[in-house]
Amino acid sequence: MKTINVAIIGVGVVGTSVIKTLQDNQDIISARTGVKIIPKLGIARNIKNKYVNIPLSTNLDDALENPEIDMIVELVGGVDLPFQIALKALTNKKSFVTANKAMLAYHRYELETQRQGTPIGFEASVCGGIPIIKILRDGLCANHILSIRGIMNGTSNYILTQMSHTNADFEVALKQAQNLGYAEADPTLDINGSDSAHKLLILSSLAYGIHAKVEDIIIEGIEGLIPEDIQFAKEHDYAIKLLGIAKKQDNELDLRVHLCMIPKDSMLAKVDGAMNAISVIGDKVGEGLYYGAGAGGSETASSVISDIMEIARNKTAPMLGYVSNSQSLEQVVMLAPKEKISSRYYVRLKVNDKPGVLSIIANILAIWGISIQSLIQRNANENSYANQHEIQHKKSQQNQNLESVFLLLSTHICCETQIQGALKELYNLQEVLEKPFMIRIEQLT
Structure with missing residues (x-):
């Protein structure tokens, strides 16, 4: 039976679970792949208190330059170092598996260009327990x-x-x-x-x-x-x-x-x-x-090992779903463009409770072509997560005895440019005591 030797770079919670699962479930993994997959080496910054029964090292090259290692599993986190690990693994024709979404968010297309047919797996990078990739x-x-x-x-x-x-x-x-x-x-x-x-x-x-x-x-x-x-x-x-x-x-x-x-x-x-x-x-x-x-350690490890097994089966698929010559x-x-997004919006405004404020706000929204669908007024809690220094600074310029209220409103559909412009103008009003808070209303249709 063919053997694939794996080095795990990053022996934390997930890395430890990967090693133990490969060892504990070796029989079923081999039965399903036709390959014996061996966790051969672990790389960690600190190898003390690592409770795994494979050799450990602090030197990345012990894995990346070792001709006996067929596959690199990267679990260290971050962006720059994992990207360099990936490039070196691919240069040395070692299959590469990662759970690193941040690195892929920035460098996924560079890896696709550099891999030259060497398999890359990243199922664990998105929603570890869901095989969404x-x-x-x-x-x-x-x-x-x-x-x-x-x-x-x-x-x-x-x-x-x-x-x-x-x-x-x-x-x-x-x-x-x-x-x-x-x-x-x-x-x-x-x-x-x-x-x-x-x-x-x-x-x-x-x-x-x-x-x-x-x-x-x-x-x-x-x-x-x-x-x-x-x-x-x-x-x-x-x-x-x-x-x-x-x-x-x-x-x-x-x-x-x-x-x-x-x-x-x-x-x-x-x-x-x-x-x-x-x-x-x-x-x-x-x-x-x-x-x-x-x-979670075991959930993410399960996705990591699914990539290891897929590569062991010699399955070849475009890394990002499309063949490069298509x-x-x-x-x-x-x-x-961001500004073209359209939606309904919820807006929270903390304002002085005095006559005419609602009329001023409605007028600004109307100028920006925004109509109000619903409106609720509530007493404002002074302990809310507003910038209290900012509120006091604004209050110092007007009647300190005025009470404040929340205006909670939802709009009809408008575009991002309209709502952002209106919110900026509303924020500049002395009657508005803190930065407006907005949530988009998504209909899921």
Whole structure:
């Protein structure tokens, strides 16, 4: 039986699980591939307290330059170093498997160019427990993909679930996520939308053959959300989710990551806790929802090993879903300009409670061609997550005794240019006490 020797670079939670699974399940893995897959070497910055029974090293070249190593599995995280590891592995004709969505978000097309037929696997880079890469590249490969909408980050989804179900404030829900291990000590990439954006860019390459970059698309996170926003959504039969969205209209592709109000009875609205879910609509198959754990040592390791096994079977497929000598779909599908996006919008304004304020706001919206669909006024909580220094600075220029209220409104459909222009003008009003907060309303049709 043929043997494939694997080096694992990054022996953390996932790397340890990969090693142990390859060893514990070697019989079934060999039976399903016809190949004996051996974890031969582990590379880590610190090899102390690593409870695996394979040789360990701190030197990358012990794996990358070792002629006995057939495959490199990269699990170190980051962008620059993993990219250099990938290039060196491909130069030395070693198969390469990664779970690194950030590196692929920036360098996936460079790897496709450099690999020269050497297999690359990256199933674990997007929603670890969901085989969404294979679904798009293989299972739905005969379909034109009309849209992808997904909850792609478990940390943010857990926080939103806690805020919705238990009325927890943002900071309290974030602390709970950290205590449970769903959020890192520094959760920035999870809560600001960057993690979801990295995953969306990878999926957009597979579904549409488009080389979009991080700076090309709208990326917004969940910071700034307060209970009043949650309550408005509930009263209007919506749930609030952080979604990665790809929608094709004619030859333009709309790509974005941001909070959405979505119908509470939709499938995505029912995905709670730290789980992930991806809705894909194909022109022939219709809508499918793919649900599962987005992270975790064993879940991510399972996806890593599926790539290892696929390569062991000598399966050859274009890395990003399209053969290199075919007509590039990039010539057909163009990224839609951000300002052309159209939607309904929810807006929260904190304003002075005095006569005439609503009229001023409605007039500004009308100037920008925006009509109000619904409006609610609520007493403002002084402990909300606003910039209190900014509020006091604005208040100091006017009557300190005025009470403040929240105006919570939803609009009819308008475009991004209109809403952004209106929000900027509203922010400049003395009557508006903090930066307006906006959520797009996605109908999922």
